[in-house]
Amino acid sequence: xxxTETSATEAPREFQSGxxxxxxxxxxxxxxxxGLHALSDxxxxxxxxxxxxxIGPNGAGKSTLLNVCVGRLKPDRGSVTFDGEILTGKxxxxxxxxxxxxxxxxxxxxxxxxxxxxVMVPALSKRDGHFTLNPFKRFGAExxxxxxxxxxLKSVGLQGQLTALASSMSRGDKRRLELAMGLxxxxxxxxxxxxxxxxxxHDTNATIDLLKQIKEGGMTKVIIEHDMHVVFSxxxxxxxxxxxxxxxxxxxxxxxxxxxxxxxxxxxEEV
Amino acid sequence: MFSQSRNDWLLFIGFSIAxxxxxxxxxxxGGNYPDLLQKLAIFGLFAIGFNILFGLTGYLSFGHAAxxxxxxxxSIWSFKLLTMNAIPAVLFSVIIAGVFAFLIGYVSLRRxxxxxxxxxxxxxxxxxxxxxxxxxxxxxxxxxxxxxxxRTNPDLGLLDADIRVLDQALGxxxxxxxxxxxxxxxxxxxxxxxxxxxILIVGFFxxxxxxxxxxxxxxxxxxxxxxxxxxxxxHARPYLLAAFVISGMYAGLAGSLMAVTDPIAGAERMQWxxxxxxxxxxxxxxxxxxxxxxxxxxxxxxxxxxxxxxxxGIISDFFSFLPAGLQDFTASFVSLFVGEGWHLTxxxxxxxxxxxxxxxxxxxxRRIVGLFKRPNDNDTVSNSATAQPAE
Ligand SMILES: Nc1ncnc2c1ncn2[C@@H]1O[C@H](COP(=O)(O)OP(=O)(O)O)[C@@H](O)[C@H]1O
Ligand SMILES: [Mg+2]
Numbered sequence: 001x002x003x004t005e006t007s008a009t010e011a012p013r014e015f016q017s018g019x020x021x022x023x024x025x026x027x028x029x030x031x032x033x034x035g036l037h038a039l040s041d042x043x044x045x046x047x048x049x050x051x052x053x054x055i056g057p058n059g060a061g062k063s064t065l066l067n068v069c070v071g072r073l074k075p076d077r078g079s080v081t082f083d084g085e086i087l088t089g090k091x092x093x094x095x096x097x098x099x100x101x102x103x104x105x106x107x108x109x110x111x112x113x114x115x116x117x118x119v120m121v122p123a124l125s126k127r128d129g130h131f132t133l134n135p136f137k138r139f140g141a142e143x144x145x146x147x148x149x150x151x152x153l154k155s156v157g158l159q160g161q162l163t164a165l166a167s168s169m170s171r172g173d174k175r176r177l178e179l180a181m182g183l184x185x186x187x188x189x190x191x192x193x194x195x196x197x198x199x200x201x202h203d204t205n206a207t208i209d210l211l212k213q214i215k216e217g218g219m220t221k222v223i224i225e226h227d228m229h230v231v232f233s234x235x236x237x238x239x240x241x242x243x244x245x246x247x248x249x250x251x252x253x254x255x256x257x258x259x260x261x262x263x264x265x266x267x268x269e270e271v
Numbered sequence: 272m273f274s275q276s277r278n279d280w281l282l283f284i285g286f287s288i289a290x291x292x293x294x295x296x297x298x299x300x301g302g303n304y305p306d307l308l309q310k311l312a313i314f315g316l317f318a319i320g321f322n323i324l325f326g327l328t329g330y331l332s333f334g335h336a337a338x339x340x341x342x343x344x345x346s347i348w349s350f351k352l353l354t355m356n357a358i359p360a361v362l363f364s365v366i367i368a369g370v371f372a373f374l375i376g377y378v379s380l381r382r383x384x385x386x387x388x389x390x391x392x393x394x395x396x397x398x399x400x401x402x403x404x405x406x407x408x409x410x411x412x413x414x415x416x417x418x419x420x421x422r423t424n425p426d427l428g429l430l431d432a433d434i435r436v437l438d439q440a441l442g443x444x445x446x447x448x449x450x451x452x453x454x455x456x457x458x459x460x461x462x463x464x465x466x467x468x469x470i471l472i473v474g475f476f477x478x479x480x481x482x483x484x485x486x487x488x489x490x491x492x493x494x495x496x497x498x499x500x501x502x503x504x505x506h507a508r509p510y511l512l513a514a515f516v517i518s519g520m521y522a523g524l525a526g527s528l529m530a531v532t533d534p535i536a537g538a539e540r541m542q543w544x545x546x547x548x549x550x551x552x553x554x555x556x557x558x559x560x561x562x563x564x565x566x567x568x569x570x571x572x573x574x575x576x577x578x579x580x581x582x583x584g585i586i587s588d589f590f591s592f593l594p595a596g597l598q599d600f601t602a603s604f605v606s607l608f609v610g611e612g613w614h615l616t617x618x619x620x621x622x623x624x625x626x627x628x629x630x631x632x633x634x635x636x637r638r639i640v641g642l643f644k645r646p647n648d649n650d651t652v653s654n655s656a657t658a659q660p661a662e
Contacts, residue, residue: 070502096504108502110495113488121492124485125504133513135486138276181503 022047023220024189029068029078031061031244038064039244042078046189051211051221053235055228055255061244062224063105066191069222070102071095082189093130099188101181103195105224107174109181111167115158116140118166119149119180126185152184153177155213157206172199179207183214190214192223196230208233232256279479286562287472290315294461302573305460310572312467313528318552318564319471319478320521324514325550326559327487329494331388333546334375334395338368338519340402340541342526344409347416347536351429354437355449357458357466357531361524368523369516376515380508383497395546402538415537418448451531463532470528471565474521479561481517490514494559551621557633566632571617578616581609 022045031039038061046052054062067073069080071092079088087095096102101122110118123145128134140146153159156176161169166177175195182190195211196204204227211221211234225231231238231252238255240248248258255261289296293311297303317339325331342364349360379390402410410416411430421439422432438445451458458466481487489510492500497507530536539545552571557563586609587602608616628635 072502091506092501093504093506096502102502104502108496108499110492110499112495113491117488117492121488121500121505122503124488128485130504130506131509133486133509135481135484135513135517137485138480138483139485139488185504 023083024069024222025081026065026069027079027081029065029075029080031064031068031073031075037244039068039075042241042244042246044239044246044249046220046222047237049215049218049220050236051215051223051234053231053238054222054224054241055226055231055238056241060241062241063193064244065241066102066193066222066224069095069191070100096125096185096187097130099185100191101185101187101189102191103175103178103182103193105193105197107171107178109166109169109174109177112165114163114165115153115169115177116146116149116162118177119153119184120145122181123149123184149184152180155183155210156180157203172203175199176203176207179210186219188220190219190221192221192225194224194226196225196227204230279483282561283476283479286475286565290468290472290475291465293468294464297573300573302576305464307573307576308461308464309467309528309532310576311569312464312471313525313532314549314552314568314572315565316467316471316474316528317522317525317549318556318568319474319561320518320525321549322518322553322559322561322564323478323481323490323521324518325553326564327482327490327494328511328514330380330383330511330515331550332379332391332515332518333388333543333550334379334391334393334398335518335522335549336541336543336545337375337395337398338372338522339526339529339545340398340536340538341368341371342523343530343536343540344402344416344526345523346527346530347418347534348409350418350435350451350530350534351433352436354435354441355443355451356437357451357453359437360451360531361470361527364523364527364530365520368526369520372516372519372523373512376512376519380511380515392543392546395541396543399538399541399543402541410536410538413537415535418534420448421445451534458531459533467528467532470524474524475561475565478521482561486510486513551617553631555621555624555631557631560631560633563631563633570632574616574620575613578609579611579613582606583610585609 024044024046026042026044029039029042030037042061042065044065054065056062064073068075069087071087071090071094075088079086081087082095082098082100085098087098087100090098110121113121120140127145150159150162153162156179158173158176158180161173166174169177175198179192179195182192192211196207199207208230211223215221215234223231223234225234235252237250238252239246240255240258240261248255248261250258290312293308294303297308297311302308317335321332321335345364345367346357346360349363353359375391375394379387379394382390403412408430416430419431419433422434424432435443435445453462453466456462456466489500489505492503492505493507493510500507526536526540529540548571549568552567553564554567555570556565556567583602583606586606587598590598590601590605593601606612608619624631630637
């Protein structure tokens with residue numbers, strides 16, 4: 001709640017000075033894999049509370065950019081800062097503890113744990129920090145935490161599968177589970193890598209509704225998405241990545257009408 | 272699913288009763304003698320602890336026998352220097368094994384998978400060879416560390432004469448070389464078994480708590496998807512180190528009980544075969560289950576005692592119903608697998624389990640129970656759902 005108020009009161013200043021109110025700064029990031037420039041000169045500022053979409057053709061470097069943000073990859077040059085903290089060089093768990101959660105492109109869950117356990121683990125991590133030695137505290141005995149986990153699972157539509165093993169779920173359900181794993185941490189920044197890929201239209205719409213709801217809560221989101229329907233329903237601003245470079249940035253309207261974007265990306269899809 | 276604490280208690284009580292009744296249960300199998308019963312309890316404890324690391328986190332250590340050795344040596348030293356009472360021996364063994372586990376774990380856990388296993392193996396082999404070389408003033412080398420009479424001649428070293436300062440201060444009289452005791456109760460024979468049995472039950476209780484705790488869930492999450500866990504804000508390494516130290520302490524405890532029930536310590540306990548054996552026990556019984564490792568330990572130790580005591584004569588008698596020529600052939604073939612050939616049997620058993628029943632005996636039981644449940648699936652599900660809260 002406090003977050004919403006802040007961004008509301010400071011909104012005018014934000015408009016005056018472009019990046020003043022941004023929480024995530026990606027500064028001049030380069031990353032190459034054996035000579036392949038996956039990212040070059042990438043500068044990006046994500047404002048507090050906004051939903052920032054990153055679009056671009058396959059292999060443009062979108063996932064690589066998120067990997068640099070969460071500490072999976074070290075950039076060759078440049079840095080990423082989140083709310084004044086330099087993320088570059090930090091371990092993934094440290095970055096998460098700062099309030100950055102990530103939903104992966106290929107669903108990453110705990111296959112041998114139940115759906116409820118999958119969500120309880122990030123909830124415990126959020127509450128107890130990166131390490132707590134409590135070998136005698138019964139898992140699941142704290143009803144408040146469990147109720148919250150169940151409520152989160154309900155919000156993504158998985159309430160009927162609490163005791164199912166995650167490995168037995170469909171790809172679309174795993175995605176929703178991963179979304180719940182991110183949401184239960186109430187992250188300040190949620191990074192979503194194609195959260196609706198592989199979902200049926202109906203589920204995609206449900207996910208859009210859910211993400212819109214969270215937006216009202218003031219959570220900052222970066223979303224990579226191929227589905228233009230999703231992008232234009234959710235995004236406040238869009239960055240277009242092609243060949244590892246940001247070729248355009250702006251509001252959905254601006255991007256729709258940008259000839260460079262049409263050529264590089266939108267041309268071969270729809271519009 | 273979370274209101275299982277009643278089921279946990281039932282499991283615990285059932286386990287305790289089975290352990291305390293082990294002499295009766297082993298009677299029909301010809302296994303009711305203290306030496307074997309003690310072994311069952313001690314290796315059961317070792318396997319329970321090993322399972323906290325291997326079963327929960329999936330990290331396979333090939334060096335846990337080193338902590339058995341540490342536990343044994345520390346206990347004997349406690350007997351030599353302080354008192355014949357088993358309690359300080361057990362406590363010191365657990366603590367010092369924990370310190371060793373911390374150091375070895377700290378280094379080995381820099382790597383995962385096969386590299387972790389190899390590092391633990393290397394450390395254990397180092398401990399083993401150190402015990403025979405540089406550390407002989409502490410381990411007494413190949414002779415093994417033994418209890419001695421109290422020092423009367425001040426020229427004698429501590430390997431050849433004991434001091435037992437606590438017992439001396441308390442004015443406890445010693446005639447010849449004393450035996451370990453638990454406040455006057457001896458810790459060999461059946462008393463020794465019950466001493467170990469009570470500790471096994473406590474060890475089981477603690478392992479059960481750990482398995483069902485928040486901490487235990489993190490260990491299971493490490494096994495399931497360690498990479499994901501990192502991005503969930505959990506630092507896996509301290510969890511792994513804690514699990515490594517806890518399982519090392521269980522191993523130290525087991526080593527200590529070996530010394531308590533039979534006060535001599537030798538480095539052969541640290542050999543890699545002993546580390547490998549506990550892996551077999553855990554897999555045979557059922558990795559990641561609470562009861563499985565104890566079951567596996569029991570079966571392997573029982574079979575070892577029985578099978579390795581058979582010789583060609585016994586086998587030949589057993590096959591006496593066959594025609595003479597066939598009897599000789601069968602007997603000489605089977606005798607390959609008994610006596611000295613016990614490890615051959617063990618290897619075969621292990622292969623059969625891993626290929627046909629990778630979840631171990633516990634999975635076997637579950638399958639058997641499943642066979643009986645299958646026909647009226649809906650009934651049993653609703654029955655058990657309603658029956659459980661009523662209990
Ligand atoms: N770990 C890696 N090693 C080598 N090449 C990689 C790696 N990750 C990504 N790439 C390459 O970098 C480019 C960008 O990949 P990616 O960021 O996954 O694209 P996308 O925009 O589709 O998410 C691709 O050409 C891909 O093959
Ligand atoms: Mg991608």
